[in-house]
Amino acid sequence: MNAAGIIVEYNPFHNGHLYHINETKRLSNADVIIAVMSGSFLQRGEPAVIDKWTRTKMALQHGVDVVVELPYAFSTQKAATFSAGAIDILHHLKCQSFCFGSENGQIEPFLRSVERLAEKNEQLTALVRLFMKEGMSYPSAQTKARDAIFQKDPLPLDLSKPNNILGFHYVQANDTLGSPLMPLTVQRKGAGFHDVKASGSIASATAIRKRLFLTNEAIDDVMPSSAAAYLKNRTLHSWESYWPLLRYHLLSIHPEQLASIYEVEEGIGPRLIQAALKSDSFAAFMERVKTKRYTWTRLQRMMVHILTNTDKETMQQAERVSFIRLLGMTENGRAYIRSIKKDIPVPLLSRTASGSNLLALDIKAARIFASAPNFPKDYADSLFEQEYSAPPLLL
């Protein structure tokens, strides 16, 4: 059987994702689609709008055959680490190809850019470090360094576009492994990643979340109806739900403990605590702490690690993919997993009980994901229950 991998968050699942799945099937000619999906907390440092089980159902009902979880140690990281974890998992699961959405839409520019950046790697790293010392944020420093190095002969890829950046890192991670997977890309349709106004029947997940949380507009036109149905009358998760917990943690934590948390840099601690004292919402808090040096996303990731109390030491230990957790499968997906099971080089876990040590970080993240003070009790209880005893979903 021929498997193609995709890397997703489905926050929430929408028509553009459906298009991506169908195009992946067409381009790869695969029999099986495997999705690596982020669990409770996502790459931009946010809780998922809905739990991973519901998002798994959305995926399985729209063409995905196997959903596995991208562990916390990768799902909440900058693009390079995020991509390395996801590609590693797809490789372990014997995918022959992987396919990502990008603004560019052609694979050649990605391959060529990875190659050319590899040649200039040392120069680039040195320049980025220099610009960051001058107070620039990591993404700005990267852009400036690339512009400087490739001024005369520009890269064939616009690396200011968010999906081009992710795609670039997927291709680079695959390259690092010796390119065991064939990279494919699909041009993103409809609204750009950052567009707030949705156009046509495809809207970005960002636009859909704005509708859900801010404008209360209908979402039925931009999501498959069965996926939209899962969001109706549901408790939705946003940073504001967790603000009382984050604030409490900032007000009770020892300065040395705060400094030991992953991504918390020297000197920012007192600033965070002062801002927490004065803010009665997460939005107000973020407005107070943001500076030129820290991008919003980087600060949000820092806050996820503070919320989950995840320290530097733990994240260093979690640097390699050491297990794969199954979230759900179709019949077709089960047949595929059965056929490759004995060759997977890391444990394939069906329940949390079967490998608690390996999963410690993910279990903690799921517990805290379920712990927002204002969630209805039944709902929170069901999230806890599911995390502990639920086997993978079967469709």
Place this chain on the structure above:
Amino acid sequence: MNAAGIIVEYNPFHNGHLYHINETKRLSNADVIIAVMSGSFLQRGEPAVIDKWTRTKMALQHGVDVVVELPYAFSTQKAATFSAGAIDILHHLKCQSFCFGSENGQIEPFLRSVERLAEKNEQLTALVRLFMKEGMSYPSAQTKARDAIFQKDPLPLDLSKPNNILGFHYVQANDTLGSPLMPLTVQRKGAGFHDVKASGSIASATAIRKRLFLTNEAIDDVMPSSAAAYLKNRTLHSWESYWPLLRYHLLSIHPEQLASIYEVEEGIGPRLIQAALKSDSFAAFMERVKTKRYTWTRLQRMMVHILTNTDKETMQQAERVSFIRLLGMTENGRAYIRSIKKDIPVPLLSRTASGSNLLALDIKAARIFASAPNFPKDYADSLFEQEYSAPPLLL
């Protein structure tokens, strides 16, 4: 001027407290009554029903002239430490006497019991240690040890009664200082400390809290009307308000961090975390964690320290009274404080800003006291505000 000291929690202020103040005046013949009052968290390991500022007003309106705060490092401790801190403060404030309510009602048995226990101190300590090793709680071990030692010639004081115990420790603490204060006691009127049903116009604070939280009965008959008015339509604090924060902390804390918290003993950590996972209220959690070895009060104190993230090292550093914080004064109280101010051996603080390092523990406790997720925003903001910028109340 002649000052008499009292040690109070006023949780909340009731007719029995008014009687105690009046009797203190009568017995001591003092011109000034000074109350050392616990701040945000109390001796039985509970948040105060209402904030310390409101309780200060209740005191000043009913015969107390000066209210100072018993710091967190003493207010949340077992009777001996609690008493040592309170008596130290009354001594620093030049009180000539102190007066406490007791079941016994005569001072002689207290003096005699302190003396006789001092003679048998070594024996007693050894026996208590032995019984605790056998799995008994500290209070049970103490009772058993005393019974064994004084079997033939019983102490003249019933030390199974809660107010006799506290009184005993006050007198003992005064004795340790060389008895600079004259001890006085008033017999408690009406219902016993632990009685739930109130009789006549005096009810215990425990009985009044039951009315407030459980039966919703009127409280006007057992409190001065101006004090009762403060409780009408107010946000009341109970452990349940803080349960989402305590639970979150237990689910996110590292096991070594948990072990470093004050009063958390080896081996209890995993039990606490498992119970937190399964409980959706503080009451359910406590039912799960209590054992023969731990009294309810001791467990609650442990939970206060976990909630405030107060570690063993910090509490060891806070062993002596190193400052006195003024919460409120009458005109008469101001005149007295002015007259002794230059002779107080520790800083007398009017605002938190004036001695933040000394006050760190109390400020943290007050912040967390104000941080329960379901408090109305205006209310929480006003508590924060008051803690930082309010001068002592003046009446």
